[in-house]
Amino acid sequence: MSLKYAVLAALLEGEASGYELSKVFDVSLANFWASTPQQLYRELERLAQDGLIEARVVRQERRPDKRMFTLTEAGREDLCTFAATPPRRPTAIRDELLIKIQAMDGADPEATRALVEEREAWARGKLARYRRVRERLLAGRSEEEYLREADRVGPYLTLMGGIGFEEENLRWCERVRTVLKQRAPLG
Secondary structure, X not given: OOHHHHHHHHHHHOOEEHHHHHHHHHHHHOOOOOOOXXXXXXXXXXXXXXXXXXXXXXXXXXXXXXXXXXXXXXXXXXXXXXXXXXXXXXXXXXXXXXXXXXXXXXXXXXXXXXHHHHHHHHHHHHHHHHHHHHXXXXXXXXXXXXXXXXXXXXXXXXXXXXXXXXXXXXXXXXXXXXXXXXXXXXX
16 A cells, blocks of 8 residues: 555545654554655645546645645545555565564563563553544544544554554553563563
8 A cells, every 4th residue: 555545545534744644653643654744745746637536725824825625526536446455465464573572582681671661651542542532533432433433544543553552552562561570680
């Protein structure tokens, strides 16, 4: 998959500036599709050239003008086709920490523990952000009410995937710390 479809999907929420889209990526899409602001702006230019999005300039006083992007009908059609197509291959995990854990035997156990604790802190932070987004989406409704009544449920369902991912990260970190503690030499 390319960044193209992540951007088109983000624009289903409505018109947004490049800055606003980069914040969407930071908060809701980063759990499954990361992008730098530079990549995002390049992709917005390509999508506009391809006629999949439209851009309009909003004049601002005391600040640079900003461009606002919206999906075109061609963009919606392309996104619908993409959404109905099976993924080309299953998810592959590429995680540097897992390579470090694979190679940890004989390494400094304190350094390994510190790496796991850092991952744990990141996971807790992301989980807290995702839960705040969840509460904002629900806006006092139960999950069942939201899923029944909301105009769009895709963002909520992907958010739940991110929450599950970070909860599993925390379980794994706890298990690794337990194993490291059990293997620590008795002193």
